Amino acid sequence: CMSWRSESIWIEFIVGSRKTSNFCWAFILFFGSLGNLIPLFPSQQIVFFPQGIVMSFYGIAGLFISSYLWCTIFWNGFPGKNRRIFLRFLMKDIQSIRIEVKEGIYARRVLYMEIRDQGAVPLTRTDENLTPREIEQKAAELAYFLRVPVEVF
Numbered sequence: 001c002m003s004w005r006s007e008s009i010w011i012e013f014i015v016g017s018r019k020t021s022n023f024c025w026a027f028i029l030f031f032g033s034l035g036n037l038i039p040l041f042p043s044q045q046i047v048f049f050p051q052g053i054v055m056s057f058y059g060i061a062g063l064f065i066s067s068y069l070w071c072t073i074f075w076n077g078f079p080g081k082n083r084r085i086f087l088r089f090l091m092k093d094i095q096s097i098r099i100e101v102k103e104g105i106y107a108r109r110v111l112y113m114e115i116r117d118q119g120a121v122p123l124t125r126t127d128e129n130l131t132p133r134e135i136e137q138k139a140a141e142l143a144y145f146l147r148v149p150v151e152v153f
Helices: 020-036 049-075 132-146
Strands: 003-005 010-012 094-102 108-115 119-122 150-152
Touching: 020 049, 094 132, 108 132, 132 150
Parallel strands: 094 150
Antiparallel strands: 003 010, 094 108, 108 119
């Protein structure tokens, strides 16, 4: 990830959909769906008619989901001109930068910007898995830039 900032503008680029986990899920779903489409071809092993219909349904659903994943991997996100999100807030409405930390098996560290009367805006992806040092550094830089405090939850 690269970022750019000046005295009054901060631009943060977010990683797209070309991640190892998306490639793995796309392959697994594609090949798994092909195995579930066996009832569409003549087979002596599947005699029970409803079982073949259910397997066909799962195969077709798997093809749709894997196609969706392959499209997002190919476009590195979603197609079209509206792929960027611009957030604009008045500086006086930004109350703080909040770090939410959940440790354990499913550790999660998320950075939020608290906006008066609008709640919290997430600034990092939930699956980004930043180290504690990285998220603290990012929060400190952003809080310094915005001149607001950092809160840890």
